Amino acid sequence: MSRIVYINGEYVPEEEARVSVFDRGFLFADGVYEVTSVLDGKLIDFAGHAARLERSLGEIEMASPVSGEELAEVFRELVRRNALTEGMVYLQITRGADRDRDFDCPVPELVPPTVLAFTQTKNVVGNPAAKTGISVITIDDLRWARRDIKTVQLLYPVLGKKMAKDQGKDDAWMVEDGVVTEGTSNNACIVREGRIITRDLSEKILHGITRKAVLAFAREAQMKVEERPFTVDEAKEADEAFITSASTFVMPVIEIDGARIGDGKPGPVATRLREIYVEESRKSAI
Numbered sequence: 001m002s003r004i005v006y007i008n009g010e011y012v013p014e015e016e017a018r019v020s021v022f023d024r025g026f027l028f029a030d031g032v033y034e035v036t037s038v039l040d041g042k043l044i045d046f047a048g049h050a051a052r053l054e055r056s057l058g059e060i061e062m063a064s065p066v067s068g069e070e071l072a073e074v075f076r077e078l079v080r081r082n083a084l085t086e087g088m089v090y091l092q093i094t095r096g097a098d099r100d101r102d103f104d105c106p107v108p109e110l111v112p113p114t115v116l117a118f119t120q121t122k123n124v125v126g127n128p129a130a131k132t133g134i135s136v137i138t139i140d141d142l143r144w145a146r147r148d149i150k151t152v153q154l155l156y157p158v159l160g161k162k163m164a165k166d167q168g169k170d171d172a173w174m175v176e177d178g179v180v181t182e183g184t185s186n187n188a189c190i191v192r193e194g195r196i197i198t199r200d201l202s203e204k205i206l207h208g209i210t211r212k213a214v215l216a217f218a219r220e221a222q223m224k225v226e227e228r229p230f231t232v233d234e235a236k237e238a239d240e241a242f243i244t245s246a247s248t249f250v251m252p253v254i255e256i257d258g259a260r261i262g263d264g265k266p267g268p269v270a271t272r273l274r275e276i277y278v279e280e281s282r283k284s285a286i
């Protein structure tokens, strides 16, 4: 059975889904996206993803083509039609396809946006990497200055992951002005003397929906949280490190640039936060 995807109001088999060669997402990366995880066939933190989508669209001066309710309906229908129990729903909205390649933004009334969504199966909870932890390298953060907008312009993260893989490592953390910004597709956290430290929110990082939930759960569990920049040296000397994202939840990091973190195994804070995140997300999934 082929996967059913959503494209501009229709549910079609993936082989039949078509996007124009003039689509601005394809030609200019002129679009935004969201990844929402699915557990037990239900959406995790849908409201957070819908709110960030609305914000990203606003920042690139696009009107939202779908309401939050409509989007929830589309996501649920995709999950249902594809009998997805665990994985993700990917959503992409671009400024549509004009008749030519033209830098000027088309008039929205004449050129409708492209709205595309599809499901992906993934073992998120039982991901074996959560048991071993992952290794990261550090690289210069060479992305544009508005990383708070979740655009489909992901060339540098793609290259960052490739640099890591070429060195036999799992992922990369990006560094700017001597401090860590975030991972290629995740937020970076370290733990020192029981305190969770992660970069403060600004235009320099994506405001992770998982980061927000995890920090709230940590505070509820009486853990101390510090939202501030940290250096690579501070990270290397940390007791623990981990990343957060919708597709990895809380994932322990056990090596940074070849330096072992803690005892080289997933630490108690990351392990506990992962458990809490899964437990609480299951409860509030819709």
Ligand code: PMP
Residues within 6 Å of the ligand: 035, 182, 183, 184, 185, 186, 187, 205, 206, 207, 208, 209, 210, 211, 244, 245, 246, 247
């Ligand atoms: N930072 C970046 C650069 C990302 O691409 C992502 C995931 N798309 C995140 C952080 C994590 O965000 P979320 O928890 O909302 O998946």
